[in-house]
Amino acid sequence: MIEERFDAIVVGAGMAGNAAALTMAKRGMKVLQIERGEYPGSKNVQGAILYADMLEKLVPDFREDAPLERHLVEQRFWMMDGKSHTGLHHRSEDFNEEKPNRYTIIRAQFDKWLSSKAQEAGAIVLCETTVKELVQDAYGKVIGVITDRDGGQVHADVVVLAEGVNGLLGTKAALRERPTPENVALAVKEMHFLPRETIETRFNLKGDEGVVIEAAGTISAGMTGMGFIYTNKESISIGIGCLVSDFQKTGETPYGLLERFKKHPSVAPLIEGSEVKEYAGHLIPEGGYKAIPQLYGDGWVVVGDAAQLNNAMHREGSNLAMTSGRIAGEAIFQVKSRKDPMTKENLALYKKMLDDSFVIKDLKKYKDMPALLHIQSQNFFLTYPQLVNKALQNFVRVDGTPKIEKEKTTIKSFVSARSWGGLFGDAFRLARAWR
Amino acid sequence: MTTEAPVRVEDKLYQNRYLVDVGNAHIKVKPHTKPSPELLALLKICPAHCYELNSNGQVEVTPDGCVECGTCRVLAEGGGDIEWSYPRGGYGVLFKFG
Numbered sequence: 001m002i003e004e005r006f007d008a009i010v011v012g013a014g015m016a017g018n019a020a021a022l023t024m025a026k027r028g029m030k031v032l033q034i035e036r037g038e039y040p041g042s043k044n045v046q047g048a049i050l051y052a053d054m055l056e057k058l059v060p061d062f063r064e065d066a067p068l069e070r071h072l073v074e075q076r077f078w079m080m081d082g083k084s085h086t087g088l089h090h091r092s093e094d095f096n097e098e099k100p101n102r103y104t105i106i107r108a109q110f111d112k113w114l115s116s117k118a119q120e121a122g123a124i125v126l127c128e129t130t131v132k133e134l135v136q137d138a139y140g141k142v143i144g145v146i147t148d149r150d151g152g153q154v155h156a157d158v159v160v161l162a163e164g165v166n167g168l169l170g171t172k173a174a175l176r177e178r179p180t181p182e183n184v185a186l187a188v189k190e191m192h193f194l195p196r197e198t199i200e201t202r203f204n205l206k207g208d209e210g211v212v213i214e215a216a217g218t219i220s221a222g223m224t225g226m227g228f229i230y231t232n233k234e235s236i237s238i239g240i241g242c243l244v245s246d247f248q249k250t251g252e253t254p255y256g257l258l259e260r261f262k263k264h265p266s267v268a269p270l271i272e273g274s275e276v277k278e279y280a281g282h283l284i285p286e287g288g289y290k291a292i293p294q295l296y297g298d299g300w301v302v303v304g305d306a307a308q309l310n311n312a313m314h315r316e317g318s319n320l321a322m323t324s325g326r327i328a329g330e331a332i333f334q335v336k337s338r339k340d341p342m343t344k345e346n347l348a349l350y351k352k353m354l355d356d357s358f359v360i361k362d363l364k365k366y367k368d369m370p371a372l373l374h375i376q377s378q379n380f381f382l383t384y385p386q387l388v389n390k391a392l393q394n395f396v397r398v399d400g401t402p403k404i405e406k407e408k409t410t411i412k413s414f415v416s417a418r419s420w421g422g423l424f425g426d427a428f429r430l431a432r433a434w435r
Numbered sequence: 436m437t438t439e440a441p442v443r444v445e446d447k448l449y450q451n452r453y454l455v456d457v458g459n460a461h462i463k464v465k466p467h468t469k470p471s472p473e474l475l476a477l478l479k480i481c482p483a484h485c486y487e488l489n490s491n492g493q494v495e496v497t498p499d500g501c502v503e504c505g506t507c508r509v510l511a512e513g514g515g516d517i518e519w520s521y522p523r524g525g526y527g528v529l530f531k532f533g
Binding site for chain 2: 036037038041042043044045046048106107108109111127128129130132147148149165166168178179180181184186188190191235237244247248251252253254255256259276277278279280281282283
């Protein structure tokens with residue numbers, strides 16, 4: 001094992017860990033990063049969409065060599081029932097800009113690349129090494145880690161916990177709680193391979209243009225959850241995720257849900273004839289602002305998914321991870337530059353900087369949304385999608401029924417399902433949680 | 436919906452790469468006579484179908500196909516039903532795409 005002492009140890013080589021390691025190494029700090037996978041990215045799972053702005057702050061010229069799949073020109077939101085979908089689509093030629101705003105990526109490849117940037121900046125990355133415990137001194141200050149290598153204890157002034165949503169270390173050391181079933185969603189995903197021309201024809205694309213579809217409705221069987229379909233160059237990422245507490249309540253299986261989603265008549269033609277090359281499962285932090293744990297302490301900070309930093313409303317996870325990792329790295333560097341010790345008081349700077357960023361501001365805006373969607377899941381993910389699809393079908397089907405009667409039928413179906421009070425109540429609660 | 440064939444998750448896991456740490460299971464079920472509701476929930480919720488009932492009605496785990504999501508930890512570690520650790524460095528699932 002490495003004998004020397006480091007300025008910082010980063011646990012994990014996902015988005016948050018790589019951002020922290022890169023930020024500190026770039027500023028000349030001695031950084032050791034520890035990753036349990038075979039290579040950075042080999043344990044990481046995401047949809048996956050990458051937002052350019054947050055990466056630009058780390059690697060300004062990333063477009064030159066980052067492994068990007070497709071830049072997104074179209075976004076579809078689908079509200080589904082068993083046979084139909086009603087959609088809101090936004091497609092714009094503006095997205096074919098010189099520096100596109102959003103891309104699809106494949107995490108195993110992307111993380112390897114981002115890690116190479118941290119290594120070029122001087123970070124030492126140790127793979128195939130699991131951190132078993134944090135080392136704390138007599139006063140509880142974190143002073144290093146114990147790994148599963150022989151004589152695997154390493155010391156540092158500060159440890160950055162970028163260990164992901166299922167972070168064991170922080171819980172084991174009683175720095176934060178284990179996530180609760182209400183605060184995490186279980187998502188499963190498959191990678192479907194098709195020739196790129198087939199993907200381009202099916203999704204109406206040219207060149208490296210891409211489409212993403214976010215789908216909610218009866219496909220989650222009344223549970224709080226969403227399905228997604230993302231186009232990559234030669235593959236389609238398709239998956240579905242719901243709250244763990246809802247899975248527990250319904251007894252649905254995640255793979256059963258995925259199969260049903262894939263067989264839906266709106267979805268099946270998109271993936272027909274594909275070759276599946278991987279099946280993954282992963283937890284997603286969904287608790288929002290109210291689930292954020294203590295973010296720093298004596299000798300440690302926590303970043304990314306491990307800190308529950310995920311904006312479920314906007315499907316922004318990895319860019320909050322990248323941003324929190326970068327901010328943590330900058331805060332640690334500032335404390336070090338002042339030659340101050342890595343105490344809780346000094347590392348509070350990380351929280352302050354994070355509070356001032358979009359990360360906490362956005363999560364605060366939607367602080368009541370997770371609870372609302374959870375309590376109202378039957379209405380928002382079952383009743384309304386069915387009503388909306390029925391109403392739209394009624395509207396577009398021309399069969400000699402006078403339009404006034406059609407309108408009456410639609411209004412009646414909404415009122416009998418939810419009552420006037422229920423409808424206004426739901427609208428009011430949704431508006432209030434959105435603010 | 437009731438007529439759909441059961442999904443075989445084993446066929447899905449077959450696509451994945453694993454390096455199994457033989458003899459070092461990273462998840463263990465604590466000995467029990469009657470499974471708790473949380474343990475029973477794992478029979479369905481585990482996305483890799485690692486949990487099964489044995490002939491004595493106890494819940495057993497075979498974590499060879501585990502995708503390391505942590506769902507079972509979130510549900511059942513708190514009540515003491517299971518012990519959860521990550522596989523040794525380099526072992527376990529190896530995502531090519533992720």
